[in-house]
Amino acid sequence: MSSEEEGxxxxxxxxxxFRPGDNPVFDKWKWSPDDLKKPPIDCESEETSxxxxxxxxxxxxxxxxxxxxxxxxxxxxxxxxxxxxVRLRIFDDRMMKMQxxxxxxxxxxxxxxxxxxxxxxMALEEQDWIFPTYRQPGAQFVRGRSMVSMICHCIGNVExxxxxxxxxxxxxxxxxxxxxxxxxxxxxxxxxVGVALASKYKQLNEVTITWIGDGxxxxxxxxxxxxxxxxxKAPVILNVxxxxxxxxxxxxxxxGSTNFASRGLxxxxxxxxxxxxDFLALYSVTKWARERAKIGLGATHIxxxxxxxxxxxxxxxxxxxxxxxxxxxxxxxxxxxxLKIHLIKNYxxxxxxxxxxxxxxxxxxxxxxxxxxxxxxxxxxxxxxSDTIFTEVYExxxxxLQEQWDEMNKWKVD
Amino acid sequence: xxxxxxxxLSNMLEKDEDVILFGEDxxxxxxxxxxxDGLQSKFGKHRVFDSPLSEGGIAATAFGMGINGxxxxxxxxxxxxxxxxxxxxxxEIAKVRHRSGGEFWCPVTFRTPAGGGIRGGHHHSQSPExxxxxxxxxxxxxxxxxxxxxxxxxxxxESNDPVxxxxxxxxxxxxFYGDPHNxxxxxxxxxxxxxxxxxxxxxxxxxxxxxxxxxxVIAWGTMVHVAEKAIKDSGIxxxxxxxxxxxxxxxxxxxxxxxxxxxxxxxxxxxxxxGFGSELSASIQERCFYNLESPIERVAGWDTPFPHTTEWDxxxxxxxxxxxxxxxxxx
Ligand SMILES: Cc1ncc(C[n+]2csc(CCOP(=O)(O)OP(=O)(O)O)c2C)c(N)n1
Ligand SMILES: [Mg+2]
Numbered sequence: 001m002s003s004e005e006e007g008x009x010x011x012x013x014x015x016x017x018f019r020p021g022d023n024p025v026f027d028k029w030k031w032s033p034d035d036l037k038k039p040p041i042d043c044e045s046e047e048t049s050x051x052x053x054x055x056x057x058x059x060x061x062x063x064x065x066x067x068x069x070x071x072x073x074x075x076x077x078x079x080x081x082x083x084x085x086v087r088l089r090i091f092d093d094r095m096m097k098m099q100x101x102x103x104x105x106x107x108x109x110x111x112x113x114x115x116x117x118x119x120x121x122m123a124l125e126e127q128d129w130i131f132p133t134y135r136q137p138g139a140q141f142v143r144g145r146s147m148v149s150m151i152c153h154c155i156g157n158v159e160x161x162x163x164x165x166x167x168x169x170x171x172x173x174x175x176x177x178x179x180x181x182x183x184x185x186x187x188x189x190x191x192x193v194g195v196a197l198a199s200k201y202k203q204l205n206e207v208t209i210t211w212i213g214d215g216x217x218x219x220x221x222x223x224x225x226x227x228x229x230x231x232x233k234a235p236v237i238l239n240v241x242x243x244x245x246x247x248x249x250x251x252x253x254x255x256g257s258t259n260f261a262s263r264g265l266x267x268x269x270x271x272x273x274x275x276x277x278d279f280l281a282l283y284s285v286t287k288w289a290r291e292r293a294k295i296g297l298g299a300t301h302i303x304x305x306x307x308x309x310x311x312x313x314x315x316x317x318x319x320x321x322x323x324x325x326x327x328x329x330x331x332x333x334x335x336x337x338x339l340k341i342h343l344i345k346n347y348x349x350x351x352x353x354x355x356x357x358x359x360x361x362x363x364x365x366x367x368x369x370x371x372x373x374x375x376x377x378x379x380x381x382x383x384x385x386s387d388t389i390f391t392e393v394y395e396x397x398x399x400x401l402q403e404q405w406d407e408m409n410k411w412k413v414d
Numbered sequence: 415x416x417x418x419x420x421x422x423l424s425n426m427l428e429k430d431e432d433v434i435l436f437g438e439d440x441x442x443x444x445x446x447x448x449x450x451d452g453l454q455s456k457f458g459k460h461r462v463f464d465s466p467l468s469e470g471g472i473a474a475t476a477f478g479m480g481i482n483g484x485x486x487x488x489x490x491x492x493x494x495x496x497x498x499x500x501x502x503x504x505x506e507i508a509k510v511r512h513r514s515g516g517e518f519w520c521p522v523t524f525r526t527p528a529g530g531g532i533r534g535g536h537h538h539s540q541s542p543e544x545x546x547x548x549x550x551x552x553x554x555x556x557x558x559x560x561x562x563x564x565x566x567x568x569x570x571x572e573s574n575d576p577v578x579x580x581x582x583x584x585x586x587x588x589x590f591y592g593d594p595h596n597x598x599x600x601x602x603x604x605x606x607x608x609x610x611x612x613x614x615x616x617x618x619x620x621x622x623x624x625x626x627x628x629x630x631v632i633a634w635g636t637m638v639h640v641a642e643k644a645i646k647d648s649g650i651x652x653x654x655x656x657x658x659x660x661x662x663x664x665x666x667x668x669x670x671x672x673x674x675x676x677x678x679x680x681x682x683x684x685x686x687x688x689g690f691g692s693e694l695s696a697s698i699q700e701r702c703f704y705n706l707e708s709p710i711e712r713v714a715g716w717d718t719p720f721p722h723t724t725e726w727d728x729x730x731x732x733x734x735x736x737x738x739x740x741x742x743x744x745x
Contacts, residue, residue, distance in 0.1 A: 010460040015442065105533035105722070156723035164723030167535035183537030184495060185467065218466035219498060248443035249464045321443045378533075378723060386727035393718045400687065404716045411734050413726045 016250035020319060024329040031055035031275075033067030038284075039270070041292050048270040052261035055273050055305060058280035061333075063341035071284040075347045081122055081279050082343065085114040085336050087361050088138045091147060092310075094365050095154055095168075099314045102379040104155045104168045108134045112277075112309030112327065113243055115335035118142055119279045120209060120239070123286035129199070130178045131192035131210035133185070134169045135241065143176030147368035156383060157376035163388040186212055186219035189238065193228045196236035196293075207293045209237040209286070211304075215246020218254045226301065230267035233298030237289045238269070240301075241276065243308035244330070248321040264301030276306030277335035280342075307332055386412055415600065416586050418560035418608040419449045419525070422567040423487065425612040427457045430485060433571060435462045437472060437489030437525075446491060447527055447586055469495055473502035473524075480520035480576075481510065487571055493528035493580060494537045500545070507576045508551030521574045525567070528556075529636050529683055530715075530729050531584035531594070535722035541635065541684040541715070546578045547661050547693065553617055554660040556580040556634040559589070559605035562658055565615030573617060582635035590636050591643040592732040620664035622671070626653035629677040629742050632668065632694060634660065637681045637730060644735035652679075652739060660690055668694070669701050676707035677742035683729055686714035711738035 018024040035054055039047045058065050092109040099107040110117075117136035121143065130139050140150060152159035154168040162172050162180070172180035182188065192210035199206035212222055217240050229236050240260045244251055252258065264271030270292070275281045282304065289300035309327045311318050318324070343349035376382040390397060390405040397405070426433045435450060441464035444451030454462040465472050469490055476486040490496045496503070503524070511519040530539035546554050553575050557563035563581060570577040584590045588599040600606040615621075623638060628650050633641040634657040645652040653671050657663060672678050678698055680691040691712045698710060713730045721728050 011463070013441070013459045013463040015459070019442065160723075165536065165719070165721050167533070167538070167722055170535070183535070184497070213467075215467040218468040218471065220468070220470050246438075246467050247446065248439045249467075253464050254466055315446075383723040386721075386724040389716060389718050389721050389724055389728055401717055404686070404718075408716065408727055411727070411731060411737075413731065 014252040016252070016322065018323050018326060019321065020323055022323055024323050024326045026329050026331050029055065029061075029331045031057055033057045033060055033065070033069065037068045038288065041288065041295065042297060043270060045265055045268045045270045048272060049262070049265060052265060052271040052273055052303070053259060055275055056281050056285055057275040057278055058284060059278045059338055059342050063338065063345045065280055065342060065346070069281055069284045071280055071287060073280065073283065077122070078279065078339070078343060079349070081118055082336070082339050083357065083361070084118045084138060084141045085339065086357060087141055087364075088114045088118070089336060090358065090361050090365050094369055095151070096314060098155065098369070103373070103377040105378055106168050107154065107314040108169045108312070109310040110135050110138060112334060113241065113306050114138055115277055115279050115282060115339070116211070116241060116304055116306065119282035120286040123283045124207065124209060124290060125205070127204070127206050128177065128290070129192070129195050129206060129208040130176070131188040131195065131208060132178065132181060133188065133211050133213060133216070133241070134181055135213070136211055137169065137171055140171060140173050140176055140178055143173065143178060145173050145176055147365065148371045151368055151372035152375055155372060155377040157372070158382050158384055159372070159375040160384060164384040165388065185216035186221035188212075190221040190225035190228065192238075193225050193232070193234045193236050196229075196234040197232055200235055205294060207235045207237065207290050209239070211239040211241050213246060214240060214242040214244070214251040214254045214260060215249065217260060226264065226267045226269065229299035230269050233296065235293035236299045237286060237293065238299055238301045239304055241304045241306065243306045245308045245312070245322070247312045247316065259303070261301065261303035269299050269301045271301040271303070273303040273305055275332065276304035277332045277338055279335065279339045305332065309334070415560045415563050415581070416448050418564040419567060419581060420451060420453070421608060421610060422564040422571075423450060423453060424456065426487070426568060426571045427453065427461060429612060432483060432485045433487060434479070434484055435487050435489070436465045438465055438467055438491045440464060440489050445489060447583065450489070469499040470502055473499035473507065476522040477502060477507050477510070477520055480507070480522045481518045485521050485571060487523045487525060490524055490526040492538050493526040493542050494540045496524070496526055496542065503546070503552070503576070503578070504549045508549050511575070512551060519574055520576050523567075523570045523577045523579055525579045525581060527583035527586070528580040529582045529584055530720055530725055531590055531636060533722060533725065536719045539720040539725065541580070541682070543580060543660055544684060544688055544690045547690050551576065552661065553577040555617060555658065556582070556660060557658065558582060558585065558635055558638040558656050559603070560600055560608045561605040562615055562621060562656070564608050565613050566617070566658060568612060569614045569617050572614070577617070580635060584636045585639065589639040592640040594726060615658065617659045618662045618664055620658055620667040621656040622653065622667065623656045624652070624654040626651040626675070628652060628675055629679060629739050630655060630668070630671040630675045631679045631681065631735070631739065632657055633681040634658065635683070637683055640730060640732055641681050641735055644732035644739065647732060648736045648739045650739055650743060663694070665701075668698065672698055672702045673705045676705050678706070679711045679713060679735065679738045679742060681713045681730055681735055683715045685717045686712060687717045689714050708742045708744065711742055713738045
């Protein structure tokens, strides 16, 4: 029985278009940078209808940048973006290797999605708040966090700023206005609206940006966020990262519609679908959204179309549920490769320079790694003292916790 | 235990057409812990299927299916992620039989991996059983071995009441004796042999894992094995009771045991305050006061969030349990 026939007589359950053993076939993208004009900053949400169903692009398949959305950045700035992206990729690679040796318990890469947080954070002001998922650690590079400090968190050593309390990748970086990442997916999305409203109440020029995965957009928090942002006109940028997968389920399991962006229309929030591997397009749309938020016109909803090239996490084996070469066929390509070609074609960037950059960053990452493990790692310790189990549960330690704390000290194993 | 859970699900899908399975990543992939591996291809996509990433949606859908004659078995990927479903479970599923004057009921089973010991940090380690034992209308089960996971899960699915079924994820591939460096498999364990065919372990029945005369030790989930190790090392002849069902708990087995030994230690990994140990301790005191030779001891997780790097200082260890057993012998 074909699935259509089956669907007529029983519950319709969508399956991923391609599973292991299938030949992935994708249509070539029909969208080009010339398609969509920038709407006026005070437009009605309806005026973004075409933007939500199309795809905002600046860099075309050949690496050339043009169209209404070209942010006309200086070479220096684009190069800075490229450097952060390469940094993140090499950093991820090193951490995956360390995970395999037990130096950290778990890891999640941004492979194929490096562009997103980096381009978008670069488009913001330094006072803006960042409410990420575990796949936007790159924002921290833009905000100046040291790699050593990030590694110390991941390997849970005595220098971990969250004191070994959270799993790796659950970064907190208050100095960079980067909140503490929490495992329950989606929660940050609606919280971000509250942060934005507090900024508004205090009449500060601050905008909040948040992201949620295609999968997690099925959680209530996604809908709460859109609704509250719509009602109160919160200065917030609401992004859905559609990377095709939520662990083993395709985005067709997250929604019966294949388009996430246009959901903003129902809330009268302007919305855009953006090429998620296009640094310039992401930068440009985010700038537009920030400008609109700043002048009091509220939220923008953005679907970022990309592909999760890596495994979901270090515990995952995607070859069990998708063709292992699927990403090679996906038309969006690789964000670093695309920006590199753009720079080579338009500026004096070269393959040699790129290789040299990779080598320099590799050395930088190894140096940071060596520095970080001096303070211990998960395999060998030393760990933060287990006293940290009891501190900061409350502002002050209540008597019952004090009793248990004393009791624990009798039995300490770590 | 992964296979025994799978076998229970398979038996029930075979036996009852109204049984359907859904949850995050459980269909094509067979679940992140592999407990539903192969079931979709065996029983069809309309009976074993993936769901959107939405625990509240899963619970609400299960409610609807349940009152309309199906017997949904849903998976919440980690017990820590059951909270988006909490309202639907506590206010809806648990109460519908009562509030409808018995006209509707919802025979749904929520399976969920719980507990610590896998370096899961705050949100992949919690053991939230008492959040549900405090909810009238729900049955609460916590398995501990391959054998009881299958027999209990079958009874849970067959129950016409909603059941929250906790699976101790640290024990999926082997028992845990409190030493993270010792990672045994189930091979050779007395509870590892699991028949392929359907069998029941009735809800409400505890298991005497080891008979003894000098102290009753009550535990569930992973702590059954940690307590077993502690008892062995304590040199004291304890009776170990694997509670298995928390609501309704097995009054007879427990009361008889405590009346016999006169001493009692309760072990659980969830925080101590308002943990299910509090309920047991109070009830045992009410029923066995004149038989008790010493105060009832509780060994539990601390009243703090579950930590990541220092989890071995959080989870009850054999050493802490031995100390509690010895204390009960002092008076
Ligand atoms: C409330 C909740 N339910 C389930 C999980 C387990 N989980 C972690 S990530 C994930 C998939 C998320 O997919 P998506 O939102 O698309 O983000 P991506 O991983 O693709 O970046 C799941 C099911 C969780 N962390 N929180
Ligand atoms: Mg995704």
